[in-house]
Amino acid sequence: DKIKLYEAPKAKTLDEIKKINKANEIIIKLYSEVLPKYVKAGISTYELDQITEDFIRSNGAIPGTKGYEIGKPYPAYPASLCTSVNNRVVHGIPTKTEILKNGDIISLDTVTVLDGFYGDAAITLPVGEIDENAKKLLEVTEKAREIGIAQAVVGNRIGDISAAIQEYAESFGFSLVRDFAGHGVGKSMHEDPMVPNYGKAGTGVKIEDGMVIAIEPMVNEGAYQVRILPDMWTVITKDGKRSAHSEYSVAIVNGKPIKLGTGEL
DSSP: OOOOOOOOOOOOHHHHHHHHHHHHHHHIIIOOOIIIHHTTTTOOOHHHHHHHHHHHHHHHEEEESOOOOTTTTTTOOSSSSSEEEEEEEOOOOOOOSSSTTTEEEEEEEEEETTTTTEEEEEEEOHHHHHOHHHHHHHHHHHHHHHHHHHOBBBBHHHHHHHHHHHHHHHTTTTOOOEEESSEHHHHHSSEEHHHHHOOTTOOOOOTTTTTTEOOEEESSSSOEEEEEOSSSEEEEEEOOOOOOOBEEEEEEEEEEEEEETTTOO
8 A cells, every 4th residue: 555644543551562562572582582593595485484483373472464464355464474585575475485595685574463462573684695785785774773763752753753764774875665664553463653764854643652653664775666476465676676674663651762572661
């Protein structure tokens, strides 16, 4: 869907934020302690998906993406992990035939559901030794995320997050995907407000205490245009150049952003 205007969401209570935090703790542990050990040349994206599903379920949660539907004519998403390699931007479907090789980069994006609340985070990892431009792409994407998060303070607006991300990433000659964006998180995977990765400072929904948003730059090595493959899920760059994705769910508590699942709460 194209980005559109959203209303400010209902504020989450601290108890609700703590539940969202627990859902995110599972993902952050998956990304920091589990998947990096397996993201190596020779493994299939299907195997990474199975490892992810087993880990999520063993921690008492449910994979939020598996069977996720956005309505006809789109099929339900079939996996627990989105695996987007090289020129894939987001929503890549894991398969037994897609084998990672040295020099690849892979975006990993998963969602957990725990006690009725959602966690959502993404990371892009290198496979073996990657070239210098790929290293810079990953570095800039993560830094853009942090710069965006720093703007998520009471008194600012969503556009301040968007503009900060855009200005930083574009200063390195990269571009920001415009057809997909960050979003609110809570009792649903996608809630208001939308959080674009480009925009104008001082515009958009006001940032308030109790807001929970996923801030997730999708940074392209080349142009920002993308297209969707016939599977109706996988998003790729139109020019075939690589893309990186980095995401945290963030809660606004006492006027400041807290990265959920990281031990900050």
